[in-house]
Amino acid sequence: MINLAGKTAVVFGLANKRSIAWGIAQKLHEAGATLAIGYLNERMKMEAQGLIDELPGAHGFQCDVSSDAEIESVFASFKEKFGKLDILVHAIAYAPAEELRGEFINTTREGFRIAHDISVYSLIAVSRGAAPLMTDGGSIMTMTYYAAEKVVPNYNVMAVAKAALESTVRYLAWNLGPRNIRVNAISAGPIKTLAARGIGSLTEMMKTHSDRAPLHRNVDQLEVGGAALFLASDLSSAITGETIYVDCGYNIMGF
Numbered sequence: 001m002i003n004l005a006g007k008t009a010v011v012f013g014l015a016n017k018r019s020i021a022w023g024i025a026q027k028l029h030e031a032g033a034t035l036a037i038g039y040l041n042e043r044m045k046m047e048a049q050g051l052i053d054e055l056p057g058a059h060g061f062q063c064d065v066s067s068d069a070e071i072e073s074v075f076a077s078f079k080e081k082f083g084k085l086d087i088l089v090h091a092i093a094y095a096p097a098e099e100l101r102g103e104f105i106n107t108t109r110e111g112f113r114i115a116h117d118i119s120v121y122s123l124i125a126v127s128r129g130a131a132p133l134m135t136d137g138g139s140i141m142t143m144t145y146y147a148a149e150k151v152v153p154n155y156n157v158m159a160v161a162k163a164a165l166e167s168t169v170r171y172l173a174w175n176l177g178p179r180n181i182r183v184n185a186i187s188a189g190p191i192k193t194l195a196a197r198g199i200g201s202l203t204e205m206m207k208t209h210s211d212r213a214p215l216h217r218n219v220d221q222l223e224v225g226g227a228a229l230f231l232a233s234d235l236s237s238a239i240t241g242e243t244i245y246v247d248c249g250y251n252i253m254g255f
Ligand code: 0WE
Pocket: 093, 094, 095, 096, 097, 098, 100, 145, 152, 153, 154, 155, 156, 158, 190, 191, 194, 195, 196, 197, 198, 199, 205
């Protein structure tokens, strides 16, 4: 049984009960961590804060990671409230909806910029906010997807952003290693979240995933939470810069 009593975790990316951030937050809370859980804006607050209130002692916060000022402000408040941080979870991605359908060659400059700003640069920005508070070392993690490596039709510019995110994880791991801050990515199989809704072929993709994966099923948010709990804990003390697959083995198949 992993014990995170006395550890403080900040989780970015809560929208609703289907969010991967929610699966991770529940697991970290169950292990005894003190939590701060972030949502995008006032519009997301209602649903998010309702969930946060289900976890005794957890704090909610609002942060749009496209704003340096909002990031600086939330980490200043964590410094005041908690003093020290141990765990940082980045479960945020966004590309404009039009970029996730149609021809890749029609990727726009603005769509490329937004996808990389929200899905990749934000990891660097929140890590820079968290690192000075990780005075006893720490664990930083983000969410990626197999399409970073092999083509998944329509994932388009998000795939390019996930490839950049996985590289960012390696560079942060190298940079922060001397401070005993580990940085890793979890590559989850497809899950029906708010971000994945609007995607027409998702149901079909999940069926193909469960047909082909060695475990012949899909993945759920709490299973991602289990891997996140391992990465948050000392059990993973020598793991950094890695991409860990939580995909029922899908990625090992060649045919
Ligand atoms: O990372 C993701 C989803 C990321 C995502 C989803 C949306 C939909 C709504 C980022 N931005 C947006 N923007 C929106 O406006 N996944 C791994 C799930 C996913 O998304 C796909 C997939 C899979 C799987 C898109 C196309 C094809 C497959």
